[in-house]
Amino acid sequence: MKLNQKIAIVTGASQGIGLACAQRLVREGARVMLVDQKPEVEQAAASLGDAARFFRADVGVKKEVDAMVQATLDAFGRIDILVNNAGVTHAADFLDLEEDDFDRVLRINLKSMFLCSQAAARDMVKRGEGGCIINMSSVNAELTIPNQVPYVVSKGGVNQLTRVASIALAHYGIRVNAIGPGTILTELAKQAVLGSPEARHTILSRTPLGRCGEPEEVASIAAFLASDDASYMTGQTLYADGGRMALNYTVPVRD
Numbered sequence: 001m002k003l004n005q006k007i008a009i010v011t012g013a014s015q016g017i018g019l020a021c022a023q024r025l026v027r028e029g030a031r032v033m034l035v036d037q038k039p040e041v042e043q044a045a046a047s048l049g050d051a052a053r054f055f056r057a058d059v060g061v062k063k064e065v066d067a068m069v070q071a072t073l074d075a076f077g078r079i080d081i082l083v084n085n086a087g088v089t090h091a092a093d094f095l096d097l098e099e100d101d102f103d104r105v106l107r108i109n110l111k112s113m114f115l116c117s118q119a120a121a122r123d124m125v126k127r128g129e130g131g132c133i134i135n136m137s138s139v140n141a142e143l144t145i146p147n148q149v150p151y152v153v154s155k156g157g158v159n160q161l162t163r164v165a166s167i168a169l170a171h172y173g174i175r176v177n178a179i180g181p182g183t184i185l186t187e188l189a190k191q192a193v194l195g196s197p198e199a200r201h202t203i204l205s206r207t208p209l210g211r212c213g214e215p216e217e218v219a220s221i222a223a224f225l226a227s228d229d230a231s232y233m234t235g236q237t238l239y240a241d242g243g244r245m246a247l248n249y250t251v252p253v254r255d
């Protein structure tokens, strides 16, 4: 139980990687505020028992982020860990992409992480006992998917936000790191890149471990980064992608 009595916020926690992170942090002894815009977040929190609460918010809206932080302080009295996980994608070719779609993805995937980090860090600084922020980036911070322009742009920004926030907050004992998953078996990936056998084959042909990842294999990294086992790590992005998805290298796909 490496996170005994720590208080965590996990955004995008109704399903997928976020829910897996909340489950693992609870297993490690933390108490967790699950945050999501979807009503399913209530059921997700209920599945975790007394160690969890829920708050519905659009984390790309400052007013709702401030309310999320206040609700966490009201419920648990402090914030030790923030997992910025909420994210969306939008598929469109560069020349067809609409401004509103670009803005929406950047607001949710990148601006939200700034808003949540600033709001949580202000409480951590006030309390003077340090803290930990974990941003959910992606291999797509470095590997481009041509028809997912705002997604790859947002994830590149997440890596830089992680670095700049880590420098700004180090003096206060607040560590800021990111996780860069490869293709993980969630609704997002199923809709974005796993929609056909051909698409799945393409991804697996560039994945040396020969399979997509499970949400729990990302959650274990979040639990590590949140714990004192990572006490000397800040400003880093840890990739969990089954082996770098190299552009020209392919591996035999084991069906």
Ligand SMILES: NC(=O)C1=CN([C@@H]2O[C@H](COP(=O)(O)OP(=O)(O)OC[C@H]3O[C@@H](n4cnc5c(N)ncnc54)[C@H](O)[C@@H]3O)[C@@H](O)[C@H]2O)C=CC1
Pocket (backbone or CB within 6 Å): 011, 012, 013, 014, 015, 016, 017, 018, 035, 036, 037, 038, 057, 058, 059, 060, 085, 086, 087, 088, 108, 136, 137, 138, 139, 180, 181, 182, 183, 184, 185, 186, 187, 188, 189
């Ligand atoms: N699934 C994958 O292959 C990979 C996912 N990621 C990242 O992991 C994170 C989680 O992704 P998945 O679990 O796959 O997605 P998902 O689509 O299964 O779950 C995302 C959750 O975030 C919530 N959400 C979306 N916009 C929100 C907002 N404005 N406010 C609050 N909640 C919001 C959704 O309601 C949903 O419950 C995302 O940041 C994604 O970019 C990164 C690499 C790979």
Ligand SMILES: C[C@H](O)[C@@H]1OC(=O)[C@H](O)[C@@H]1O
Pocket (backbone or CB within 6 Å): 089, 137, 138, 139, 140, 145, 148, 151, 181, 182, 183, 184, 188, 189, 192, 193
């Ligand atoms: C939306 C992407 O295609 C999905 O999320 C990621 O970051 C991985 O590249 C997945 O394929």
